[in-house]
Amino acid sequence: MxxxxxxxVPLNRVEGDLEIRAQIEDGVVTDAxxxxxxxxxxxxxxxxxxxxxxxxxxxxxxxxxxxxxLAVAALALDALSGAVPPPDATRVRNLALMAExxxxxxxxxxxxxxxxxxxxxxxxHSLYREAVxxxxxxxxxxxxxxxxxxxxxxEIVAILGxxxxxxxxxxxxxxxxxxxxxxxxxxxxxxxxxxxWYESQVLGxxxxxxxxxxxxxxxxxxxxxxxxxANSDLGFLLRFGREAGLERTGAGPGNxxxxxxxxxxxxxxxxxxxxxxxxVPAGFVHGALNEPFDQAEVVEHVSHSWYEDYRGGxxxxxxxxxxxxxxxxxxxxxxxxxxxxxxxxSETGPLAEALVAAFPLFVDLVAKLGPNTLTRQLARLVxxxxxxxxxxxxxxxxxxxxGFLAAVEPIEDGxxxxxxxxxxxxxxxxxxxxxxxxxxxxxxxxxxWNASPRDSxxxxxxxxxxLVGTRVADPENPVELGHVVRxxxxxxxxxVHTIGPDDRPLGxxxxxxxx
Amino acid sequence: MRRIICLGNALFEGDDAGPKVFALxxxxxxPEGVEVIDGGLGGLGLLRFLEGTERVVFVDSTVGxxxxxxxxxxxxxxxxxxxxxxxxxxxxxxxxxxxxxPLVLDTPTPSIGIVGxxxxxGRDVLERAATLALRLLGEPSATRGTEVPS
Numbered sequence: 186m187x188x189x190x191x192x193x194v195p196l197n198r199v200e201g202d203l204e205i206r207a208q209i210e211d212g213v214v215t216d217a218x219x220x221x222x223x224x225x226x227x228x229x230x231x232x233x234x235x236x237x238x239x240x241x242x243x244x245x246x247x248x249x250x251x252x253x254x255l256a257v258a259a260l261a262l263d264a265l266s267g268a269v270p271p272p273d274a275t276r277v278r279n280l281a282l283m284a285e286x287x288x289x290x291x292x293x294x295x296x297x298x299x300x301x302x303x304x305x306x307x308x309x310h311s312l313y314r315e316a317v318x319x320x321x322x323x324x325x326x327x328x329x330x331x332x333x334x335x336x337x338x339x340e341i342v343a344i345l346g347x348x349x350x351x352x353x354x355x356x357x358x359x360x361x362x363x364x365x366x367x368x369x370x371x372x373x374x375x376x377x378x379x380x381x382w383y384e385s386q387v388l389g390x391x392x393x394x395x396x397x398x399x400x401x402x403x404x405x406x407x408x409x410x411x412x413x414x415a416n417s418d419l420g421f422l423l424r425f426g427r428e429a430g431l432e433r434t435g436a437g438p439g440n441x442x443x444x445x446x447x448x449x450x451x452x453x454x455x456x457x458x459x460x461x462x463x464x465v466p467a468g469f470v471h472g473a474l475n476e477p478f479d480q481a482e483v484v485e486h487v488s489h490s491w492y493e494d495y496r497g498g499x500x501x502x503x504x505x506x507x508x509x510x511x512x513x514x515x516x517x518x519x520x521x522x523x524x525x526x527x528x529x530x531s532e533t534g535p536l537a538e539a540l541v542a543a544f545p546l547f548v549d550l551v552a553k554l555g556p557n558t559l560t561r562q563l564a565r566l567v568x569x570x571x572x573x574x575x576x577x578x579x580x581x582x583x584x585x586x587x588g589f590l591a592a593v594e595p596i597e598d599g600x601x602x603x604x605x606x607x608x609x610x611x612x613x614x615x616x617x618x619x620x621x622x623x624x625x626x627x628x629x630x631x632x633x634w635n636a637s638p639r640d641s642x643x644x645x646x647x648x649x650x651x652l653v654g655t656r657v658a659d660p661e662n663p664v665e666l667g668h669v670v671r672x673x674x675x676x677x678x679x680x681v682h683t684i685g686p687d688d689r690p691l692g693x694x695x696x697x698x699x700x
Numbered sequence: 701m702r703r704i705i706c707l708g709n710a711l712f713e714g715d716d717a718g719p720k721v722f723a724l725x726x727x728x729x730x731p732e733g734v735e736v737i738d739g740g741l742g743g744l745g746l747l748r749f750l751e752g753t754e755r756v757v758f759v760d761s762t763v764g765x766x767x768x769x770x771x772x773x774x775x776x777x778x779x780x781x782x783x784x785x786x787x788x789x790x791x792x793x794x795x796x797x798x799x800x801x802p803l804v805l806d807t808p809t810p811s812i813g814i815v816g817x818x819x820x821x822g823r824d825v826l827e828r829a830a831t832l833a834l835r836l837l838g839e840p841s842a843t844r845g846t847e848v849p850s
Contacts, residue, residue, distance in 0.1 A: 230711065245711050248741025292744070323799055332804040336747040350742040
């Protein structure tokens with residue numbers, strides 16, 4: 186019997202509401218639709234304003250990744266003004282982004298994703314009691330440890346930028362702050378505490394030991410090597426996730442996009458995984474191919490989105506945001522546009538970063554198992570291990586000898602763009618200035634990539650595609666779908682309610698709620 | 701140190717009362733030892749602002765927690781914290797923050813006051829909310845604002 190399940194992802198203050206409907210036949214998802222249910226309109230807000238206003242307005246797009254929006258807005262204005270930030274300004278910008286990633290990754294991994302392991306659906310799972318002991322909200326040992334440890338890391342942003350939240354210190358040509366040596370020392374202390382906690386609770390080993398895990402076999406060996414490994418949060422994710430079958434769900438389209446982030450200053454001792462000059466290299470992986478990224482290949486479709494139609498896809502420099510609310514009739518079902526790269530729906534986030542960087546562990550895991558929910562989540566939980574060393578080095582290298590702000594010419598009319606990797610993946614801002622005012626601004630967020638609706642060729646978005654084929658044991662408590670959705674870390678909160686064939690509600694269950 | 705933390709999204713109609721009160725308070729000469737913070741969408745990130753302080757008053761938009769005809773109200777922190785019945789998520793706001801607070805702070809837990817602003821808010825409403833926030837903070841010089849029993 187066919188049954189429709191709707192995953193409501195409501196939001197109050199960050200990003201936008203998301204509703205996901207899944208069609209189930211004989212216990213398996215046969216189709217899915219991801220719908221953004223709220224018009225944001227930031228592109229409209231920005232039109233007619235001074236270019237520098239983007240530095241203040243766009244960080245309000247999201248309360249969780251506001252630093253990333255600030256960073257790409259500054260990069261777009263760098264491009265417009267021709268400014269080149271001094272090396273230490275690049276370090277300071279990078280450090281703020283990395284602090285935001287660290288907090289996001291551990292909070293998502295241990296407070297949002299893992300809490301579903303304590304769902305009553307797993308009452309018969311051999312590790313259920315341990316899951317409750319670890320992740321029960323406000324009581325679980327790992328949950329409380331994560332809350333305590335993660336609350337300080339954003340102080341790095343406040344110390345370097347002079348303010349958090351609503352920091353606006355990244356400006357064309359660099360940063361509008363001059364951190365003192367004592368500031369940098371305090372940041373290092375905060376970072377060292379974060380690292381000690383991360384190694385102790387999350388990894389169960391040192392960062393250096395973890396970085397030697399370079400294949401699926403090495404991962405198994407690492408897990409068996411020590412009780413500290415198996416009993417860490419990472420070890421528990423692997424033990425529980427494998428038994429729950431998370432390696433067999435959530436494949437997605439198999440296209441992985443990374444805009445690239447964290448430029449390495451020429452005088453730095455930090456080495457990236459490739460010769461790109463970025464700690465997080467840009468690229469596009471599909472199948473066995475790992476190709477360079479070209480922002481000119483980005484387009485957005487609106488055939489299934491509540492905007493006035495245009496043919497095919499449009500590059501963000503030419504994109505249009507003209508609302509056209511047609512209701513649920515017809516083909517349109519989302520306020521989100523459908524971004525595509527080289528005409529393909531593309532997943533973005535930590536797994537995409539790892540594959541584009543060709544990290545051997547993730548290349549091997551995907552080669553053996555295909556993309557899946559567990560590997561996607563694994564990539565997120567271990568991403569801080571790729572950041573902590575570089576953060577410490579950049580804090581040590583920052584001297585301010587070349588200043589933190591380059592001379593900047595007045596912003597002339599023209600166009601520019603900024604791209605980076607926010608915590609959830611590829612983020613881009615595209616800006617045009619005419620007569621000294623913003624005439625055009627387009628933002629494409631990571632969640633727009635991952636939770637996009639169908640494009641003009643009718644091809645599903647990554648999250649929609651990842652849900653297809655998922656087996657659901659209990660339509661009234663579809664925790665399996667929650668895992669798949671959460672593995673993409675949409676900037677949203679999940680609850681699930683089920684609807685029968687006649688649209689009659691059957692019940693409502695919170696995914697990620699209290700056990 | 702005592703703090704007033706104003707919450708909300710200045711760009712989202714209906715959620716913009718807190719930032720507007722922040723602007724009003726920032727223009728006032730505040731008593732020594734009182735700090736006003738634009739908490740914006742900080743959520744759990746605001747935990748650090750609850751450390752090293754003896755009293756914190758939040759100012760936030762509210763819906764459904766006060767009588768329909770009320771505009772500026774005091775809210776019971778325990779009642780607000782009790783709304784955080786589920787786990788952490790991207791919508792975790794003041795309820796989650798208050799419930800987590802006594803479990804994870806590194807300094808003694810501050811006493812909490814909450815000013816809620818309901819419905820449309822003109823200058824008068826915002827001024828009364830600002831005054832009430834100062835009074836809840838323990839500032840005797842603040843004149844009494846409109847409130848309902850918590």
